[in-house]
Amino acid sequence: MHPTIVSDIFPMPALFSSLLMAERIEIKISGIATSFNRWT
Secondary structure, three states: HHHHHHHHHHHHHHHHHHHHHHHHHHHHHHHHHHHHHHHH
């Protein structure tokens, strides 16, 4: 396997997983914000 092919293919799943993580963190933050608004 050529390292160029690996380097071309590898960043895409990493970027995709980081986007998924960011979306999950945003959902967590929005959930914490709504629960905080419910408390106050």
